Amino acid sequence: MSIVIETPNSPRTRSQANLEKYGWVFMRISGPFLIVLIFVHLISNLVVPDGGIKAIDFAFVAGKWAAPFWQWWDLAMLWLALIHGTNGMRTVVNDYTEKEGVRKTLVFSLWGVCSALILLGTLVIFTFDPCPAGAAAELLPSFCPAVQ
């Protein structure tokens, strides 16, 4: 079977910026940021606290998100990880799907899930109340005012 290459000597012309290239660049820029963000996330949540994973509960998360530093840290991680991961999954889907309709549906679903989780996560980080009314005091961080 022969492959027909039309006008092989003419350079590709683009009427618009190449989206695929921006995706490629994004992976390489977000990657190093994600290494720092996630390594510190793992160290501060699983290594530093006494008990590691066993120490993680609502009070622990509330204690972290009481500081804007960790809110912004986790926000950056949320956005970059989801976009990086979704774009990676898009590459995988592009590699293994045979039918264009299937490919488009999967890629569309990926970005739908990505947007929904970015929206959800962003709302959770910024509307989060570390001392919700009515919660059992022993589940809350120690800085919450004691409820009688």
Added chain:
Amino acid sequence: MSLLSSGTLYRGKVGMWSWVLHRITGVAMFFFLLVHVLDTALVRVSPAAYDVVIASYKTPIIGLAELGLVAAVLYHGLNGLRITLIDFWSKGAKYQNQMFWVVMAVTVALFVGFAPGHIINVFS
């Protein structure tokens, strides 16, 4: 293919297997990420709801799966740096094989540093 062939430049070698591992670890982390954003979102529901779900992360089986997750994060992150160096460093392609073994060595070293403490936490 001739039996005298020493294989191809890519297939069956470090270039291929590093790519396979990068892909498997990436897909695994993506699905964990979906779950992790959802479980963390429970802090917005109630402290009790979050604590119930996060308790499953402290069970022996999931605790051990977390070791796999950390290994995946370490390998994927470091191999991602290797890929970036292959693309942007003038000698990147020349040293891609050596860089792969550096990636594996650092991955193993960091994993060995992390695993004992985590295992003790999970099983105590």
